Amino acid sequence: MELQVLRWFREVADGATVTETAERARITQPALSRALARLENEVGTPLLTRSGRTLTPTPAGRLFREHVGQALDQYDLGLRAVAELVDPAHGTVPLAFLHTLGTWLVPPLVSSFREAHPQVRFELHQHGEASILQELVDGAADLIISSPTFGHPRVTWHRLLVEPLRLTVPPGHRFAGRERIRLAEAADEPFILLRSGYALRVLTERLCAQAGFTPKITFEGEEVETLRALVAAGLGVALLPPPRATAAGPDTTDPAPQLQVTDVDSTRELGLAWLTDRELPPSSAAFREHVLRSAPEITPADYRAGSGSTP
Template identity: 30%
Template sequence: MDIRHLQCITEIVRRRSFTKAAEALHLTQPSVSKIVKALEEELRVELFVRDGKQVKLTDAGDTIYRHAGPILQLFDGLVTELNELVYLDKGTVRIGMPPMAGARFFPAVIKRFQERYPGIAFRLVEEGAKKIEESLADGSLEAGVVLLPVDAAMFETYPIVDDRMNVLVAPSHPLAGRPAVELAELAGESFILFNDNFALHDRIIGECRNAGFEPRVSYESSQWDFIGELVGAGLGVAMLPDTMCRRLGPDLARAIPLTRPVIPWRLAMAWRKDGYLSMATREWIRFTRELFADGAGSGTANR
């Protein structure tokens, strides 16, 4: 038994005629009779009694007809909802986004996407890039913003922003007037870092070790603007992307280009190569890839 059987039986009862049911279903009358006959043989029951020109249900036929209505309503609802998903009239984009990326690059992008697809909802998961990469790997997120590099064998990506890290110090700090600073010069400083859910946490510590010292970490936070406030209060030095440093302003903290080494800050949209992607997420990836490729994202920084 399948949906076609239920549709035929329902139309025959509604229209009290095999011929009229065939017309409603855009089939021939022999085709409708064949469908009913096949179902009767499958179930080993008689569904209709032909009394002259009248078509009447048997007890078995009546049982099927009573259950057919709710089943067909559910099926119609299923088809409608699937069509809405396919044609992007509804759906959900669940995306992981680090605080810095969400604050700087995506509000205008999300607005443009929802202007085109108002029925699609967003579920933003705000985590550090390291945590987002883990969530993409285990399948709990379909797409997310990560810090490059990532495992190219596991993830598909496209670039969002190419920036570099600055050293952030209080205006009264001895390095505040310098045009540039080398990482080794920070060996005696107290560091304010993102917490260990962020890829920058491990990367900065690793670069310090490469420069010959173990950083003394005084504070950790998940919020870039709070890190800026801590630096401005003279509680330590930090490293933030140039893009975000410019949002803090020189009265709060001074941003100094970091040299030897230059630490890149390259963000990308990522998704698992073998992972499931909903229709809405597929369109989000296509839509945003085009925006960032033509520079219409939200002021991407190119260096």
């Protein structure tokens, strides 16, 4: 089997059309179809079946795709490791992180690392917790900065800091003039939450339960800044991290008041994670040590630095 044919098969199995894959590969569509047919002959069973204008994997194809993906990822990681061994100054660090960390935590970490390693490249990906954890497990990211991974068997998670969550309310709300609040006082308020599958959604529901109520959910979103805008528009309240300063200065675009919660521990942990059973390439290993050393030093005063790891 040729590695390139396996890559083409993975693209098609992941939803790309034969035409799109052939164009990217700069070969003709019939040539790609013949290559995929040869692959099926080698495997001994059909891997793809036609569904309208696209090909979809058969049950055997889905199983084969899983193993092919792992093999190609390991091959690519091997190439990276050898390249960095030969020339460690020109490595690549694939890093995934939560959307909310892209404006304040990740930029100074990357910038300060590149002062000492100016030739190292970064591949940056922003997602929710479930997606970045999957990228780590699949090998698309060497490191992730996220909420706790809750005991994933292959992941080591090291706490970097504890981030406060504030009850964010609309301007003019009956709570807007206050600095502090018991979360229990918001039991009758409409809540705006992230969709299911996000750790902040789970944490919000858990904190509300600790305060003695189940939140009445009126809107669900996929990004914290969308939730913040919905609150500012008067559509409900939300437990959100405070807006962060950027290189341009403090964030002054958020008119929604932020209230400190006093009756429950309204915080979320943030940390760095990597695969326990995989040795990182030199550049990623160096960046891991940089983050573990530097992250608590660049956090704002309203954060509490943490330590320790959870396998």
